[in-house]
Each structure stands twice: as C-alpha cells, then as structure tokens.
Amino acid sequence: MMIIGTLMIEHRLIERMVKILDRELDKAGKDGLINPADLDSFVDFMRVYADKCHHGKEEGILFAELDRKDVSREHRKITGELVSDHIFGRSLVNKLVALNAEYKSGDKGKLKEITGVFSGLAEFYSAHIRKEDKSYFIPVMKYFSPQEHEAMLNAFNDFDSRMDLAKYQEMVVSMEKTLKSL
Numbered sequence: 264m265m266i267i268g269t270l271m272i273e274h275r276l277i278e279r280m281v282k283i284l285d286r287e288l289d290k291a292g293k294d295g296l297i298n299p300a301d302l303d304s305f306v307d308f309m310r311v312y313a314d315k316c317h318h319g320k321e322e323g324i325l326f327a328e329l330d331r332k333d334v335s336r337e338h339r340k341i342t343g344e345l346v347s348d349h350i351f352g353r354s355l356v357n358k359l360v361a362l363n364a365e366y367k368s369g370d371k372g373k374l375k376e377i378t379g380v381f382s383g384l385a386e387f388y389s390a391h392i393r394k395e396d397k398s399y400f401i402p403v404m405k406y407f408s409p410q411e412h413e414a415m416l417n418a419f420n421d422f423d424s425r426m427d428l429a430k431y432q433e434m435v436v437s438m439e440k441t442l443k444s445l
C-alpha cells in the first residue's frame with residue numbers, strides 16, 4: 264500500500280458522506296424538514312474523520328515531509344492552496360454548526376441557508392479532492408525514496424491506530440441504509 268492509496272480511500276468515504284447529506288437536503292427542500300441529528304453526524308464526520316484524521320495525515324506527515332524537499336514551484340504552490348482549502352473547509356463546517364443550532368432552536372427558516380452553505384461546501388470540497396487525486400498526490404511521490412515512503416507509511420499507520428476509524432465507516436454505512444429505506 265502506498266500512502267496516497269490510504270488518502271484516496273479516505274477521499275471515497277468523504278465523498279459518500281457528502282452525497283448522503285446532499286440527498287437529504289434535496290429531500291428537505293421538498294418537505295421542508297431536515298433531521299438535525301444527521302447534520303450533527305456530518306459535522307462530527309467532517310471535524311474528526313475528514314479534518315483531524317485525513318487532513319491531519321496530509322498536513323502533519325505528507326506536506327511536512329515535502330516541505331523538507333526541494334520541490335518545484337508548482338508543487339509548492341499547490342501545497343499552499345491545499346492548506347488554505349482545509350482552512351476554508353473548516354470555516355464552512357463552523358457555519359453549518361451555527362446554522363444548525365438556530366434551526367434546532369426553532370428557526371426553521373434556516374434550512375435554506377443550511378442548504379446554501381452545504382452546497383458550497385460540497386462543490387468546493389469535491390474540487391479539492393479532485394486537485395489532490397488528479398494533479399498532486401501521484402506527481403509528488405517522486406520526491407521520496409522507497410525508504411522515506413516506508414517511513415511515512417509507518418507514520419500513517421501509527422497515526423491511524425490512535426483514531427476510531429471504524430466509527431466513521433459505520434456511520435456512513437448506516438446513514439446510507441437509512442436513506443435508502445426512506
């Protein structure tokens with residue numbers, strides 16, 4: 264397994280979670296209701312799985328190791344963009360938290376804003392994933408020797424062993440099931 268394989272597999276789970284919320288909000292646009300608990304699950308998933316675990320490995324291991332290398336100007340530029348994307352993504356998730364709190368306290372009119380912020384997040388984040396998958400991960404692997412790659416892989420495994428990844432895989436599977444039965 265290569266470290267970018269791990270990161271790409273994580274991208275696929277993130278995409279599934281985004282799709283679940285997208286379907287739910289689409290439905291909510293018709294009947295005017297969203298289950299705020301699902302939005303809470305989405306936020307938990309984005310903060311812990313996508314941010315802490317996934318971005319944590321990107322920033323804390325891959326980007327950090329690349330920083331020590333003599334990378335091309337283009338690759339340095341993309342790394343900077345990716346880090347800014349993570350910051351922007353966090354700000355959108357925080358917005359969703361605030362809007363969901365208002366929705367829960369009875370302001371049902373917030374649904375439209377929730378949908379708006381979510382659509383922005385979904386579009387922005389899928390572009391982010393595309394950028395990493397299509398024009399970054401594979402080319403930057405050339406900067407590492409097999410030994411250096413092996414060391415990163417060990418660091419990835421160490422990092423993941425401290426995270427509850429199964430919780431988030433199960434969360435996605437169970438939300439997909441619920442959505443299908445509606």
Ligand SMILES: [Fe+2]
Nearest residue numbers: 318321345395
């Ligand atoms: Fe990223």
Ligand SMILES: [Fe+2]
Nearest residue numbers: 270321392395
């Ligand atoms: Fe990523």
